[in-house]
Amino acid sequence: xxxxxQSPQSLIVQKGGIxxxxxxxxxxxxxxxxWYQQFPGKGPALLIAIRPDVSEKKEGRFTISFNKSAKxxxxxxxxxxxxxxxxxxxxxxxxxxxxxxxxxxxxxxAVHP
Amino acid sequence: xxxxxxSPSNKVTEKGKDVELRCDPISGHTALYWYRQSxxxxxxxxxxxxxxxxxxxxxxxxxxxxAERTGGSVSTLTIxxxxxxxxxxxxxxxxxQDRVNQPxxxxxxxxxxxx
Numbered sequence: 001x002x003x004x005x006q007s008p009q010s011l012i013v014q015k016g017g018i019x020x021x022x023x024x025x026x027x028x029x030x031x032x033x034x035w036y037q038q039f040p041g042k043g044p045a046l047l048i049a050i051r052p053d054v055s056e057k058k059e060g061r062f063t064i065s066f067n068k069s070a071k072x073x074x075x076x077x078x079x080x081x082x083x084x085x086x087x088x089x090x091x092x093x094x095x096x097x098x099x100x101x102x103x104x105x106x107x108x109x110a111v112h113p
Numbered sequence: 114x115x116x117x118x119x120s121p122s123n124k125v126t127e128k129g130k131d132v133e134l135r136c137d138p139i140s141g142h143t144a145l146y147w148y149r150q151s152x153x154x155x156x157x158x159x160x161x162x163x164x165x166x167x168x169x170x171x172x173x174x175x176x177x178x179x180a181e182r183t184g185g186s187v188s189t190l191t192i193x194x195x196x197x198x199x200x201x202x203x204x205x206x207x208x209x210q211d212r213v214n215q216p217x218x219x220x221x222x223x224x225x226x227x228x
Contacts, residue, residue: 006155032214043117043204043219044156051214089155098144099208099215100169103155 006104019077021107023090030092038087080111117220125226134190134223138207150202200227
């Protein structure tokens with residue numbers, strides 16, 4: 001059962017453009033939504049995370065938008081750079097237990113110069 | 114400081130052999146997680162440790178898979194009688210506590226190939 005659906009599977013953006021990756025979740029008990037960035041041959045690294053009590057969180061060029069009623073959240077990368085080329089994973093977990101992350105399938109982003 | 118260390122980084126073995134994968138978490142991190150990443154797929158939860166105990170083993174695919182953690186530190190994931198479908202990258206993560214807002218720090222994984 002896929003509890004977190006991520007799209008698109010792959011994305012090509014020109015340098016300076018905006019990259020947008022979307023995720024949808026099913027379990028309304030989820031209340032922690034991190035995004036991870038993974039470069040080839042490396043483990044995922046936490047990029048940014050959001051709780052459902054806010055609709056948006058921004059850190060530098062990275063912004064998470066959260067829509068609780070639609071059970072959707074998205075990652076926006078502003079002024080995309082070739083160095084942002086990586087695979088991005090959204091994830092979800094719920095408070096009250098330990099931090100068992102349920103991951104989306106990933107989006108492979110390529111930023112062309 | 115030192116991050117999560119996994120060894121070996123690559124492992125190639127024949128079908129039917131047993132393999133052991135090792136994870137050294139960040140010092141002081143009480144929570145430890147194992148995930149599996151198949152080619153082109155997301156990360157699949159396998160098992161969670163709090164200290165040396167494993168309260169959640171629900172993600173282990175079969176009884177061929179087992180894991181232990183000793184001294185509240187090093188963890189070993191063992192796969193017995195390996196099958197070709199076991200080929201994947203096995204990732205370990207640790208966090209300071211098992212709270213939701215404690216970020217998980219991942220190692221670079223062990224790439225397991227079953228011939």
